[in-house]
Amino acid sequence: MSERNKSWSVKKASTSFLKKRSKKLLLCSIPFLLAAGPDGGQIFADNCALCHQPDGAGAAGLAPALAGTLKRFTATPAGKTYLSQILISGMIGSIETQGHKFSGVMPAFADKLSNAEIAAVLGYVLTTFNAAPAVVTPDSVAAGRAQAPSASDTHHARAVALGAT
Numbered sequence: 001m002s003e004r005n006k007s008w009s010v011k012k013a014s015t016s017f018l019k020k021r022s023k024k025l026l027l028c029s030i031p032f033l034l035a036a037g038p039d040g041g042q043i044f045a046d047n048c049a050l051c052h053q054p055d056g057a058g059a060a061g062l063a064p065a066l067a068g069t070l071k072r073f074t075a076t077p078a079g080k081t082y083l084s085q086i087l088i089s090g091m092i093g094s095i096e097t098q099g100h101k102f103s104g105v106m107p108a109f110a111d112k113l114s115n116a117e118i119a120a121v122l123g124y125v126l127t128t129f130n131a132a133p134a135v136v137t138p139d140s141v142a143a144g145r146a147q148a149p150s151a152s153d154t155h156h157a158r159a160v161a162l163g164a165t
């Protein structure tokens, strides 16, 4: 048996447990895996969890909770605009959420994450921590990016979304 055939048979043996499923099903799933896009959970772990905590509960004095606090922004156009801009420009200015005040700086991710990655991480935060629909799309992030908001514009957009202005 040639080296090549040997390695093929090893591969075959290691995947033999999959044989029960039809090969067709396996092949059909490949396009879906490729189309899945960026992994929002991984992006959150790598870029957000340090401040907002792995479970999105936030930390007093450091970063607000993202769990159970964002659904209200998914229901209105102003809320969707806010969510589509905040990762582009970050945010500066004090906010109050769940009875805690924050006046820290939310960093901008415009140069670090693509529109698709921003949509994916917000999709993860909205669906996993808020049982809310993933209303932010790569297109809405592109529209947010085109506005070139500043960190204080975002703070204003939050107030507008909450009907506080």
Ligand code: HEC
Binding pocket: 043, 044, 047, 048, 049, 050, 051, 052, 062, 063, 064, 065, 066, 069, 086, 087, 091, 092, 093, 094, 095, 097, 102, 103, 104, 105, 106, 107, 109, 121, 122, 125, 155, 158
């Ligand atoms: C360096 C710490 C830090 C990191 C890293 C960080 N954030 Fe923030 N985030 C904050 C702070 C502080 C605020 C509040 C800013 C303010 O008071 O204006 C905030 C606010 C937010 C808000 C608004 C919450 C609300 O109630 O309106 C969202 C949404 C958010 N962050 C998402 C993320 C996501 C997603 C990531 C990762 C891609 C991330 N943040 C990374 C510190 C951080």
